[in-house]
Amino acid sequence: MYVIHNPTAGRRNTGRLWNVLDCLASHGIPLKILETQYAGHATELARTAVRQGADMVVAAGGDGTIAEVVAGMMHSDTRLGIIPLGTANVLAHEFNLPFAPKALAAVLGSDGGTPLWPGILKSSDHSRLFVQMVGAGFDAHVVHHIDLGTKRLLGRGAYVLQTVRELPRYQFPSLCVRADGKEYHAASVIVSKGRLYGGPYLLSSDALPGEPGFSVTLFEHGGVSSALMAGISLPQGKMGSLPGVQTVRASHIEITTPEGLPVQADGDPAGILPFEIMDASGPVMLAAG
């Protein structure tokens, strides 16, 4: 079992990592632990692990680390494992993974698997894989402005703090979104593979992370009060019933204008508009118990 660890993920709390690895080792599972040195390194390490015949590659980090590991495992029979060490760990919540070391080690050591079908975010000069969601509009603006030191200190609270800071100065420009050819205009858009957002919070109940296609959540209204309402509704699981919020299913999404507006993927900065979003060529199998 190869374990690819991002030492910069989350609050750098490696206690869970070592406890899980101890459990696995005590069950005689051979481990090869690799540490990432820079952004994008996890993809190279995963690709090498697959080439060396790894039966499982474990991403030890947050959603960004998982996406990078998955990008190096596509078109292989290698299974994906997760040790959630990130800030929001949305994918771990999505698949109901345990966070307790013993239970997590049991999942990683089991034969079970469930499909995870990633998405691809493509611009004119680069493309990247994502596992949970892509956002453009206010949430991407917050992600692009977040201070890494504060994120390490406050965890998810850093997003709340940055939201409060950015709200008064964000202009809420109108985005042009084309979902399977149909045009929409919205202040913000979140294109999800999964149901959850920002942690264990329900965004779109019709999302299917193991199948092709996306849930596209469109926030029609901009402005401080609409953004605050969305922020309050999310932890209550009521985002879907908020006035001005609509969700559509689509398999090909283009977000074209305003050009230069920031985009986030899996909670990390991911370039600027314009972008198109499509399914990856197939799923990977996730050890999820």
Ligand SMILES: Nc1ncnc2c1ncn2[C@@H]1O[C@H](COP(=O)(O)OP(=O)(O)OP(=O)(O)O)[C@@H](O)[C@H]1O
């Ligand atoms: N050694 C490294 N130095 C700097 N950056 C790294 C390194 N290894 C990985 N990264 C980058 O760190 C980014 C953030 O990691 P990750 O998303 O796993 O953690 P997080 O943001 O704390 O968690 P979450 O996405 O669950 O909120 C990744 O997108 C990756 O490109």
